[in-house]
Amino acid sequence: MPENDLSLLIDAAKASGDIALKFFNQDPESWEKSNNAGPVTEADLAVDAYLKSTLLKARPDYGWLSEETEDTADRLACSRVFVVDPIDGTRAFIAGRESWAHSLAVVEHGQPIAAAVYLPARKMLFHAYLGSGAFLNGQQLAPPDPKDPKAIRILAAKPTFQPKNWVNDTPPEFEMHFRNSLAYRMALAAEGAFDAMMTLRKTWEWDIAAGVLLAREAGLNVTTRTGGSLVFNNANPMVDGVVAALPKLHTQIIEQLAPA
Known part of the structure; x- marks a missing residue:
């Protein structure tokens, strides 16, 4: 069930935050990836290793797609796949800004069914599962229509x-x-x-x-x-x-x- 996958993602996102915060504002080692793919830090890799081990141990039949893991075609045969960015916003992370996030999803037959986006430096946890709404720190999200079309x-x-x-x-x-x-x-x-x-x-x-x-x-x-x-x-x-x-x-x- 998506709800069970959601609990798994939330727990993993929170643990990822604990890992990443140990490196945040501590001058972590960083370098540029090949092909102008942007920067990566030792924190990205530490979080990626944790998530891959933890999530696939819990769901060994799921596929795996992550920014920091070499991709393989194995995931294409899986009905459910973890789609993960260990640290989304690495440039912000390196610069000491708080607007970086852990982004975790379970995709089933091409569509996301469970999701967690966690900003540990801001203590903001967004989560959703299919058909049940989206939430921020437990409060359901219901964005209003823009009041002024000239102030979008x-x-x-x-x-x-x-x-x-x-x-x-x-x-x-x-x-x-x-x-x-x-x-x-x-x-x-x-x-x-x-x-x-x-x-x-x-x-x-x-x-x-x-x-x-x-x-x-x-x-x-x-x-x-x-x-x-x-x-x-x-x-x-x-x-x-x-x-x-x-x-x-x-x-x-x-x-x-x-x-x-």
Whole structure:
């Protein structure tokens, strides 16, 4: 049952936080990954090793997909797969900012069914399971529709609002904000702290699998940048961008985006 998987994810996320906090603001060893894949630290690897050992011991028949584990095709034959980012927002972690997260999901037949996004430095635990709502520290999330269409607050990176990405080279006049962690951006949209989140770049599944379920269970529409369905556990574990917002705003954003 998803609920049983959720309890497993929550416990693992909390334990991951204990591990990561031992390295946080302690000048952990870090280096750049190959192919311009970004930074990694000894904390990322320690959390990854813990999660892989703990989660697969509990569910040996599940597949495994993690940013910090070499991928194999074995997971493609599994009906359920752990999709994990040990530390989402590693740049923030290195810089001593608190907006990094552990992002854990169970995906079944291509769709997330259980999710935990935990920010240990902020003591924020987001969780969701399919059909049962999304929660922050035990309080159910119910984001309101934006009150002022001229004051939409959206989480996105600056390149998102380059004119070429929008119909008639005209970006909408949204108030733009940024967080390093994609999982945290999706959680904040699910919470209603911001009206939407989006990224137009090809996006790794481990960055968003947990956040997608959070947003969906909070009532948001979540699609690719073209409005298509998101499917996980792909052979190449990437999706075509993400747009997450309540239905009316989601439609508005998709209609204003230029063709990919």
